[in-house]
Amino acid sequence: MKQEYTLMVYAENQVGLLNRIAIIFSRRKINIESLNTSPSEVEGIHRFNIVIHETEVMVKKVVRQIEKQVDVLKVYFNTNDNIIWQELALYKVPTEIIAEKVKVERLLREYGARVVAIRKDFTIFETTGHREETDKLIEVLAPYGLIEFVRSARVAIIKDSKGFHEKLKEFEQTEPVPLAPEDPISEEEANSSIV
Amino acid sequence: MQTETLKKVNTSVEQEIEISGSEAVMKALVAEGVETIFGYPGGAIMPIYDALYDYRDQLEHVLVRHEQGGIHAAQGYARSSGKVGTVFATSGPGATNLVTGLADALIDSTPLVCITGQVFAHLLGTDAFQETDVINITTPVTKWNYQVTDANEIPAILAKAYYIAGSGRPGPVLIDITKNAQIQKFNYKGYEKCTHIRSYRPKPIVRNEYIQAAAAMINKAERPLVIFGQGVILGKAEKEFKNFIEQGGLPAAWTILGLSALETDHPLNVGMLGMHGNYGPNVLTNECDVLIAVGMRFDDRVTGRLDRYAKQAKVIHLDIDPAEIDKNIKADVPVWGDCKETLPLITALLDKKEYTSWRARFSECMDKEIEAVIENELNPTAEIMTMGEVIHQMNQITGGDAIIVTDVGQHQMVACRYAKFTESKSNITSGGLGTMGFALPAAMGAKYGAPDRTVVAIIGDGGIQMTIQELGTIMQNNIDIKILILNNHFLGMVRQWQQLFHERRYSFVDIDSPDYVTVAKGYRIEGNSVAKRENLVSALTTMLHHKGPYLLEVHVGKENNVFPMVPQGCGVSEVRLK
Numbered sequence: 001m002k003q004e005y006t007l008m009v010y011a012e013n014q015v016g017l018l019n020r021i022a023i024i025f026s027r028r029k030i031n032i033e034s035l036n037t038s039p040s041e042v043e044g045i046h047r048f049n050i051v052i053h054e055t056e057v058m059v060k061k062v063v064r065q066i067e068k069q070v071d072v073l074k075v076y077f078n079t080n081d082n083i084i085w086q087e088l089a090l091y092k093v094p095t096e097i098i099a100e101k102v103k104v105e106r107l108l109r110e111y112g113a114r115v116v117a118i119r120k121d122f123t124i125f126e127t128t129g130h131r132e133e134t135d136k137l138i139e140v141l142a143p144y145g146l147i148e149f150v151r152s153a154r155v156a157i158i159k160d161s162k163g164f165h166e167k168l169k170e171f172e173q174t175e176p177v178p179l180a181p182e183d184p185i186s187e188e189e190a191n192s193s194i195v
Numbered sequence: 196m197q198t199e200t201l202k203k204v205n206t207s208v209e210q211e212i213e214i215s216g217s218e219a220v221m222k223a224l225v226a227e228g229v230e231t232i233f234g235y236p237g238g239a240i241m242p243i244y245d246a247l248y249d250y251r252d253q254l255e256h257v258l259v260r261h262e263q264g265g266i267h268a269a270q271g272y273a274r275s276s277g278k279v280g281t282v283f284a285t286s287g288p289g290a291t292n293l294v295t296g297l298a299d300a301l302i303d304s305t306p307l308v309c310i311t312g313q314v315f316a317h318l319l320g321t322d323a324f325q326e327t328d329v330i331n332i333t334t335p336v337t338k339w340n341y342q343v344t345d346a347n348e349i350p351a352i353l354a355k356a357y358y359i360a361g362s363g364r365p366g367p368v369l370i371d372i373t374k375n376a377q378i379q380k381f382n383y384k385g386y387e388k389c390t391h392i393r394s395y396r397p398k399p400i401v402r403n404e405y406i407q408a409a410a411a412m413i414n415k416a417e418r419p420l421v422i423f424g425q426g427v428i429l430g431k432a433e434k435e436f437k438n439f440i441e442q443g444g445l446p447a448a449w450t451i452l453g454l455s456a457l458e459t460d461h462p463l464n465v466g467m468l469g470m471h472g473n474y475g476p477n478v479l480t481n482e483c484d485v486l487i488a489v490g491m492r493f494d495d496r497v498t499g500r501l502d503r504y505a506k507q508a509k510v511i512h513l514d515i516d517p518a519e520i521d522k523n524i525k526a527d528v529p530v531w532g533d534c535k536e537t538l539p540l541i542t543a544l545l546d547k548k549e550y551t552s553w554r555a556r557f558s559e560c561m562d563k564e565i566e567a568v569i570e571n572e573l574n575p576t577a578e579i580m581t582m583g584e585v586i587h588q589m590n591q592i593t594g595g596d597a598i599i600v601t602d603v604g605q606h607q608m609v610a611c612r613y614a615k616f617t618e619s620k621s622n623i624t625s626g627g628l629g630t631m632g633f634a635l636p637a638a639m640g641a642k643y644g645a646p647d648r649t650v651v652a653i654i655g656d657g658g659i660q661m662t663i664q665e666l667g668t669i670m671q672n673n674i675d676i677k678i679l680i681l682n683n684h685f686l687g688m689v690r691q692w693q694q695l696f697h698e699r700r701y702s703f704v705d706i707d708s709p710d711y712v713t714v715a716k717g718y719r720i721e722g723n724s725v726a727k728r729e730n731l732v733s734a735l736t737t738m739l740h741h742k743g744p745y746l747l748e749v750h751v752g753k754e755n756n757v758f759p760m761v762p763q764g765c766g767v768s769e770v771r772l773k
Contacts, residue, residue: 064522
C-alpha cells in the first residue's frame with residue numbers, strides 16, 4: 001500500500017549531493033512531494049527531509065540506495081504516526097478588502113495565523129501547521145482576493161529519536177565496532193544498511 | 196647530532212615544497228602505486244600532461260585513439276590486475292566520451308579513477324570552449340565524483356578517490372580538475388593515503404546470527420544450489436569460496452561475471468546461469484530447496500521472470516552491498532559483508548555432505564544439453580563453422596590459460612559458454628551494460644594488467660567496428676593481444692531475436708565488414724582470415740604463437756542461434772533447447 005513517508009537523510013554538506021539524492025527518485029519515477037535541506041543538531045552535518053508517497057518495499061530500496069552514497073551517513077524513514085511535522089505558509093491579500101470585510105482578529109485566532117507585514121496595498125499572513133490547516137486558510141482568504149500563496153517544505157522530527165550525536169561517534173570510529181553476537185537485531189538495524 | 200638535524204631539515208623540505216596542482220596529481224598517482232594511465236590529452240588537461248612529461252619514468256601513459264577506448268582499457272586493466280584503473284581525459288567531449296565506460300564500470304563494479312581537465316574556475320557556467328557540466332553528467336554513473344577548483348585540495352581528494360574506487364563494492368570515481376587548479380602553486384605537505392571516510396562504510400558489519408542461520412539452513416538442505424558472481428573475484432575470495440562449496444558438497448553455478456572464479460572443470464561447477472546459460476542450473480534453480488547467492492545481484496538476465504524464479508526455495512544472499520539485498524529477490528537470510536570474511540565463517544559451521552543424487556540431476560541435464568545443443572555446436576556436421584567450435588579449438592591450444600575478453604552479442608554468449616578457465620580474473624566482458632565495442636580496448640588494458648598472460652579478444656563483426664580505431668593504439672605500443680573476430684555477417688543476437696520473436700523481419704541487422712586483414716595490415720598488424728574448417732586449427736595456432744598483436748577473422752554460420760535460451764518474460768525453467 002502506498003502511503004506518505006518522511007525520509008530524514010543525515011549527510012555531509014557537499015555540493016552536488018542534492019542532485020545525487022534527487023536522481024535516485026527520478027530514475028525510479030518517484031515524485032518528491034516535499035524536500036527541505038537544513039543544518040541538523042550536529043554541527044557540520046546536513047539534514048534533508050524528503051516526503052514521498054510510496055510503498056514500504058520501495059521506500060526501503062530507495063533508502064538503501066541513498067545510504068549507499070559516499071557522502072550520506074544515515075537515512076531514517078517514518079510514516080506520519082512516528083513524526084511531528086510542520087509546514088509554513090504565507091498568504092498575501094489586499095489590505096483594503098481585508099480590513100473592510102474580514103474580522104481579522106477572529107481569523108487570526110481561529111487559524112493560528114499571524115500578521116507578518118501590513119502595507120497600504122497588501123497584508124501578509126503566516127500560518128504553520130499540517131497541510132490541511134494551511135490549506136483551510138486559502139479557502140477562507142480566496143473570496144477576498146488572495147494575491148499570492150506559498151508553502152514551505154515539510155520539516156519533521158522523529159518522536160522517539162535520540163538525535164544524531166551518538167550515532168556520529170560510531171561513524172567517526174575508524175573501524176566499525178561489531179556488535180555482540182547475541183544482540184538481537186533491532187527493527188532499525190534490519191531496515192538499515194549500516195548497523 | 197649533526198646528521199639528525201640535517202635529516203630533519205630534509206624531511207621538512209620534502210614535506211613542505213611549493214608545487215603545482217598538476218605535479219600533486221603525479222605525486223598522488225605514484226603514491227597510489229599507479230603503473231599505467233590510459234588517456235588522451237586536450238586543452239583543459241594540458242598542465243597535467245605537462246607534469247606527466249617529467250614523470251614518464253615512473254608512470255606509463257598509453258595514448259589511446261578515443262576516450263571511450265581509454266576508459267574501456269582501464270576497465271580491462273582493473274579486471275585483469277585487481278587494481279584500480281586510471282584514465283586521463285580533457286574537458287567537454289573528452290569527458291563526455293567517458294560516460295559509456297563509467298556506466299559500464301559502475302554496473303560491473305570495476306574500480307576506476309578518471310581525471311578530467313576542466314576549464315578555468317572563473318569560466319564555469321559560461322559555455323566556455325569545451326566546457327561541459329561533467330560532474331552532473333556523470334553523477335548517475337559514478338560511485339563518487341568531485342570537482343577540484345583549488346590545488347590545495349588535490350592530495351586529499353585523490354587519496355579519497357582511490358580509496359573509494361577500490362574499497363567495498365568497487366566502482367568508478369571521476370575527479371574533474373579546473374585548469375587554474377592544475378596550474379596553481381601551493382604548499383605541498385606530502386601525500387597521505389585515505390583509509391577512512393566517516394560517511395562511507397565500505398563493508399557492513401558481519402552479523403553472527405545471520406552466519407549461523409545461513410549455515411543451519413544449508414545443513415538442513417536437501418537440494419542446495421550455490422549461484423556466484425563477480426563478488427568472489429572482487430573480494431579475492433576464490434579460495435574461501437572453493438573451501439565453502441567443497442565442505443558442503445554444494446553444486447555451484449556462475450553468472451557471466453562470476454566466470455573463472457572457480458576453474459571450469461571443478462567437479463562442483465555446474466555451469467552458467469541465465470538467458471544463455473546451461474540447461475541444468477536454470478531448470479534446477481526452480482527445484483532447489485535452498486538457493487545460496489554469493490556476490491551476485493540477481494540481474495534480470497539471470498532470473499528471467501521474477502515471479503517464476505526459485506519460488507520454492509529459501510534464499511541466502513551474501514553481498515557486500517546492502518542495497519543489493521532484497522532489491523530483486525527477497526532474502527530469507529541476508530548475509531551482509533565481504534564474502535572473504537563471511538564464507539569461512541559459514542564454512543566452519545557446515546556439515547560435510549555429498550548430495551549425490553541431487554548432483555546427478557545436473558549431470559542428467561548436462562547430458563540432455565550436450566545432445567540437443569553442445570555436440571552440434573562443438574563438433575558440427577555442417578560445412579560452415581560454428582562459433583562454438585572455434586572456441587573449443589582455441590581451448591585445446593591454450594588449455595584454458597588465456598584471459599578471454601569478449602564484446603557483446605552471440606559470440607560473447609558462446610565464448611562464455613565454451614571457454615575454459617583454469618585461473619581467476621580470466622574472463623573480462625561487459626556484463627551489466629552490454630557495451631558493444633568494449634572488447635578491443637579492454638583487451639589492451641587487460642594485457643597491461645597481466646603482461647605475462649595470453650590475452651585473446653573475441654569480438655563480433657559488429658562490435659569490432661565500434662572501436663576499431665584502437666588498432667592504432669595496439670600498433671603504436673605493440674600490445675601483444677590476439678584479436679579473434681567471429682564474423683557471421685550479421686548483428687547476430689538481434690537477428691536471432693528477430694528470427695524467434697519478430698517473424699524473421701531482419702530489420703537493419705545485415706552489416707558489411709571491411710577486409711579486416713587489410714585493415715590490420717594498414718595498422719602494421721599481422722592477420723589472417725579463414726572460412727574453412729581444415730584451416731582453423733593451424734590459423735588459431737599461428738595466432739596464439741605469434742609474438743605481438745595478431746588479428747584472425749573466422750567466418751562462421753550466418754544464421755546460427757545461441758541455445759539454450761530463456762526467452763524474455765519467461766521463467767528460468769522454461770529454458771528452451773531449440
